[in-house]
Amino acid sequence: MTGVGSLDDDIQDVKMTRMGNSMKYLRRVIGGLINTPALFHIWCEDEDKNKWTECTISYILDDELVEDYYMLQKICNYPNTGSALYSIWKLKLIIPEYINIFWRAAER
Secondary structure, X not given: OEEEEEOOOOHXXXXXXXXXXXXXXXXXXXXXXXXXXXXXXEEEEOOOOOOEEEEEEEEEEOOOOOEEEEEEEEEEOOOOOOEEEEEEEEEOXXXXXXXXXXXXXXHO
């Protein structure tokens, strides 16, 4: 799922493309992202600090329809200043400890 909104939009207010998924599934995933605490919060910015990407990774367990890791990606000031590109990704074969080790190693 992906869509463009303003920088301060809540994810449920962004018009998203469905990419073949049912509306029920999309509502469950977005609801899960809103109501489930993120396991990881990743922030990257360019050298000029005028564009940045924010990602949160959550494990959503709704019922048999939604049970997996999902990432909400927000690319700020893209495609235009004041707007953001929002994307929701279903992650496969994720091991949370590996993500933590990778980002902690980058701090050293």
